[in-house]
Amino acid sequence: MVNEKSIKEKALELGYEDCGIISISEINDYMEKLNNRIGKFPNTKKYLENFSRFVNLNEGFPWAKSIIICVQKYGKYIIPNNLKNVIAKYYLVDGRINEQSVDFQASIEFETFLNKAGLKTATERKFGLTALRWAAFKAGLGIIRRNNFFYTEKSGSWVYLEAWLIDCDMEMKNNNNSKPCPNNCNKCIKACPTQSLCEPYVMNRSTCVSCLTTWEGWDMSKEPNNHNIGNWIYGCDVCQDACPFNKNKWMENEQFPQLNELAEHISLEKIIEMDYAYLESIISSKFFYIGKNDVYKWKTNALNAMLNNYNENYLPYIKKACNDSNEHVRTMAEWVLEKITVQLSCPRG
Numbered sequence: 001m002v003n004e005k006s007i008k009e010k011a012l013e014l015g016y017e018d019c020g021i022i023s024i025s026e027i028n029d030y031m032e033k034l035n036n037r038i039g040k041f042p043n044t045k046k047y048l049e050n051f052s053r054f055v056n057l058n059e060g061f062p063w064a065k066s067i068i069i070c071v072q073k074y075g076k077y078i079i080p081n082n083l084k085n086v087i088a089k090y091y092l093v094d095g096r097i098n099e100q101s102v103d104f105q106a107s108i109e110f111e112t113f114l115n116k117a118g119l120k121t122a123t124e125r126k127f128g129l130t131a132l133r134w135a136a137f138k139a140g141l142g143i144i145r146r147n148n149f150f151y152t153e154k155s156g157s158w159v160y161l162e163a164w165l166i167d168c169d170m171e172m173k174n175n176n177n178s179k180p181c182p183n184n185c186n187k188c189i190k191a192c193p194t195q196s197l198c199e200p201y202v203m204n205r206s207t208c209v210s211c212l213t214t215w216e217g218w219d220m221s222k223e224p225n226n227h228n229i230g231n232w233i234y235g236c237d238v239c240q241d242a243c244p245f246n247k248n249k250w251m252e253n254e255q256f257p258q259l260n261e262l263a264e265h266i267s268l269e270k271i272i273e274m275d276y277a278y279l280e281s282i283i284s285s286k287f288f289y290i291g292k293n294d295v296y297k298w299k300t301n302a303l304n305a306m307l308n309n310y311n312e313n314y315l316p317y318i319k320k321a322c323n324d325s326n327e328h329v330r331t332m333a334e335w336v337l338e339k340i341t342v343q344l345s346c347p348r349g
């Protein structure tokens, strides 16, 4: 007979760091958090309103009674040097979508175990069916820190969360003993390159580099924060890297499938020359926050990074991009070229 104990044992056996279970009603106060965020940043209302689906789960799943929430550590993989501080680490080792990864396989096996035990389940691996950080916090698996990331004592914020709705009343909570953020700490806020993280627990998604380099940032030449994005071309780890609770928590001791091979294809210069078919098939399927129709953004992001840390080796690539088949890329490249020409003609001006 399956019960809370056997579910947790199975999760740990499959390599999850931890597992908890809460009633689905416990997630409902997430709505208050969401409304507070919308009140602070009304311009993000149209995006944030979508997250109201994360509460009142019985509307979509009338049979659901509890939420199983599992913590999976990703801060264990070797990150290729050339991709550090260019692509956010999570997206390089994203076990939600790489079917060959042990993390993905553990997820499938865990769900099979639940189903074989007679539980009805629902999950959504890419975006989650509910507010994952809030659910994990409610289950006592860790805490949400001032940079809004979920942390466990063992792995810091280098974890991702998976949730399953189940049709059975269960509860399994930990006594979370994580120390809170020190009163005087604001390292994450100070480090944020765009001031998107403007106060504790408050992040403006419209100015966050993670958003600007993926699903937002439609015209990088007109983006007011383009010069603050630095080298990043997909995501941003700055507010996590700056946090003392992440110090020495990333252990580079496992290989993520196909990551080294992929890394050989990625550099700012290689992206400028990258074939659109490759961007649409290989790159877009791994880094799914830039969809197939928007893969030109990889090139406009690379051009922006070239401008932000310009060296003369980039010049032929920027010129080449002026003849790219995509109009957005041509426009961006011409703008970058113009900026560089001005910079070079008055270097201190």
Ligand code: SF4
Pocket (backbone or CB within 6 Å): 191, 192, 193, 194, 195, 196, 197, 203, 207, 208, 209, 210, 236, 237, 238, 239, 240
């Ligand atoms: S991910 Fe980067 S831009 Fe976004 S809040 Fe954190 S430091 Fe700021």
Ligand code: SF4
Pocket (backbone or CB within 6 Å): 145, 146, 147, 181, 182, 185, 186, 187, 188, 189, 242, 243, 244, 245
């Ligand atoms: S940097 Fe400081 S304030 Fe920010 S999340 Fe870490 S401990 Fe908390």
